[in-house]
Amino acid sequence: MKVTQPVRLTMVGGGSWATALVKILSENNVNIKWWLRKASDAEHIKKFGHNPSYLSDVQINTRKVKICTKIRDAVRDSDFIILAVPAAFVSDALKGLTPGHFAGKFVISAIKGMIPEANQLVTDWVSDRYGVPAERISVIAGPCHAEEVALEKQSYLTIASPDPTSAQKVADLLRCRFVQTTPVDDIYGIEYSAVMKNIIALACGITHGLGYGDNFQAVLVSNAMQEIKRFVDAVYPKHRDLSGSAYLGDLLVTAYSPFSRNRTFGTLIGRGYTIQSAQAEMNMIAEGYYAVKSIHAINEKFGVNMPITNAVYNILYERAAPTLEMNGLKGMLM
Template sequence: MRTAVLGAGSWGTTFAKVIGDAGHPVTLWARRPEVAAEITTSRTNRAYLGDIALPKTVDATADIAEALAGASVVVLAVPAQTLRENLSEWKAHLAADVVLVSLMKGIEVTTGERMTEVVSEAAGVPAERIAVVSGPNLALEIAQGQPTATVVASVDPHTAETVAELCANTYFRPYTNTDVVGVELGGAIKNVIALAVGIADGQGLGDNSKASIITRGLAETTRLALAMGASIHTLSGLAGLGDLVATCASPLSRNRSFGALLGQGLTVAEAEARSNRTVEGVKSSGAVLALGAAHGVELPITQAVVGVLTGRVGVDELAELLLARKRKAEGPQR
């Protein structure tokens, strides 16, 4: 089985390493020729993973046709908002029976669609041959070989198992799931919640405040996911709670770090210049809020984050805004 990973950022490069460390040959496509050359000659991608060595089972190219030639599994690791355009260019090179795997955690802004929905439409591939990988997967820790669990979801259990077998190695443990909706929404919405946690952290608020945001963030994620047909078990598992905790707690999280910059007083433009990397929560937050409106689900944390990002709410108003909501019982009452 030959695999191609499209996108040589931190997660794409790391996932190629995961597959390579599982003993499978994998070709990593990089948009910039100099990155592909570094990976091929030095076995590193220093811009994203420092001096971490890539296995000999990983090669790289900047030629998309070369990367996709003969690939039976293609892993997509590009920014969520560029996916449709990229796939429209790449689809001519895809094998007729290709399995496509999404590593992206976002919602398409223009359509409100999940990434696997975009993949199916743009590539013309049925849902049965599409999978998504999601969970508490901070790229640098995985690249270092730290033990990590993840979820591989597909509506077809065989497809999920095929991808899980491809990436299972001594430090990376995949579990399979057929709840694609829950897995994708958990991965996308946690980025928005992590922005809120980062803002609180940047303001110097303590663990009580951040724990409150995380807990209520899980509640609003679950409400929307259930309204869209997900299983509650997914949201309490690796792709829900697990991913939420990792993203909200770790300084390696781009979304949390971006939120912290906003909390310290930087504008969105200044924070983007400082980050210099794609922050999916910033791009997807408005689309997540629109999904909530479409399904009649209140998303107070998401609404507050969108307010901050659009300049309608100051970061110093965020905590007060969340606490000002009408009091009510937390759960079912006897």
């Protein structure tokens, strides 16, 4: 896509993934309005050109990026809106906006979680609440960690939308010298898989915290891939190859990488931290903590065999002992 005039885009969120996406977009012909909740972070970026709270080594091109703390100002006159806040807080971030603010815009979810109170995918929630047509909604999937984007390591993104033209437009926006992008049409498969891989990363972290080795984790992840397929095929039947990078690749990097906040959260739980103390230790949101409750509730309707997801749910919400739950999994894995 050759662009003569800069694309006008709004980034919603001030965390590490939002910061990484701003860096990627700044490589291209894009004018960005970046909404941040924290006024102190906003002022710091305006003055010094970097985010003091996340990926502080990333230099922000302030000639291309305008910092905003008022959401209505941020979305005004934009062609694209990227949502990059934790799923649990997206409703609060968009507070005060109406369907009119989204009219004619493309909405892109970079959120790998579910709306907790509604047990909804972010894309469905945006469509229902703001009336955004499905063909104007896309999601960004990995495998891609914000920390590696900050280091300009070669990375890959998959852009999913039910409309191929929309997927291609977003893929073109995000492609740069160190990021390759691929457009696909399996938006629900991609989005559910992104949610599920965070739950699996929690399980991997828990086993790591308990002292399990690489052999067990390899079996856990391979069984998890089958579990994800069973669930995704049940809730949204479609021919799909889950060995692709947006499915298997994203699962692997989240399950194994030291940058994975879900794996880190799980590791703390496996080592005996309470949920509250693990959250305080990380000072970041592990989407899988909220997502496992939503997936568990959704699966009450479908009845898919999901032993790994059930184990994580029992540990986090039923206060089951991690040792007992993971011991119980041993005989279920193949």
